[in-house]
Amino acid sequence: MSQPLQRTGECHSCGECCKTVNMTVVRDVTLQQHGSLEELELYLSYRGIRVVGSDEKSNQLHYSMDVPCSELTPDNQCRVHDSPKKPLICLRFPSSKEDVEDTPNCGYNFQAVRHKISNQ
Ligand code: SF4
Ligand code: SF4
Numbered sequence: 276m277s278q279p280l281q282r283t284g285e286c287h288s289c290g291e292c293c294k295t296v297n298m299t300v301v302r303d304v305t306l307q308q309h310g311s312l313e314e315l316e317l318y319l320s321y322r323g324i325r326v327v328g329s330d331e332k333s334n335q336l337h338y339s340m341d342v343p344c345s346e347l348t349p350d351n352q353c354r355v356h357d358s359p360k361k362p363l364i365c366l367r368f369p370s371s372k373e374d375v376e377d378t379p380n381c382g383y384n385f386q387a388v389r390h391k392i393s394n395q
Contacts, residue, residue: 280372280385287382290351292368297377298338302329305336327377339377 309315316326319338328337346354355361369375372385 278387281388282369282383283386284381284383288351289378289380289382290347291378291380292374293344293347293351293353293365294341295339295377296342297327298340300336300338302331302334302336 305315306312309318312326312329315336319326322340324338324340326336327339328335330337344353346360348354353361353365369378369381369383369385375381375383375385
């Protein structure tokens with residue numbers, strides 16, 4: 276059984292998570308359409324899309340593309356922070372270890388929860 280992870284750290288406004296859009300697609304169907312991973316990568320590269328992950332077990336491919344959010348200011352502040360216009364995914368980010376894998380400079384980490392041992 277996997278150990279529960281707890282989020283630690285804080286946002287230091289690097290803005291990295293606001294500059295890309297990540298997508299997940301069905302791996303086997305997509306590779307069948309394109310013939311191979313290399314062919315798919317070539318096709319997507321002309322559109323500025325990178326394949327950043329390929330998981331045979333979950334049958335998923337992960338894409339990333341550089342599309343900065345229109346609500347990000349030049350000094351990496353969110354214009355809709357603390358407002359109902361802030362998207363849910365932004366409010367929750369990062370919600371898992373996988374979320375910060377592509378943003379190594381993120382101020383958040385995920386660490387295993389330590390359980391206290393009772394003496395009673
Ligand atoms: S809405 Fe705010 S937090 Fe969400 S991506 Fe845009 S700038 Fe970043
Ligand atoms: S990548 Fe992490 S530290 Fe940087 S803006 Fe996003 S949440 Fe904040």
